[in-house]
Amino acid sequence: MTETDTTSATDEELEASVRPLVNEILDRFNQEGVSPSQAGLVILSLTYRLMEVLHDAPEARRFFILTLINLINNYLAEDMEHPGGAAVPGTEKEA
DSSP, X not given: OOTTHHXXXXXXXXXHXXXXXXXHHHHHHHHHTOOHHHHHHHHHHHHHHHHHHXXXXXXXXXXXXXXXXXXXXXXXXXXXXXXXXXXXXXXXOOO
């Protein structure tokens, strides 16, 4: 991965290019019966490894960290809007 990898493609292009890989990984998790906590540990391990790989690419590392922080902030903001967990479309309880 080079520093230009993160700046030359649009968000939509990046999303489209990694979606098949993400779906394949999630399918594999389902096939293997990986629990959510185990999947979280895999993701944390991959994140740590990526940070090591990006050690000599400070701009790419900064981009990744900011993207991760934004993802977490957005998740927390949704969670605060919907106490007790983020609302999932189609699963709302009727009063």
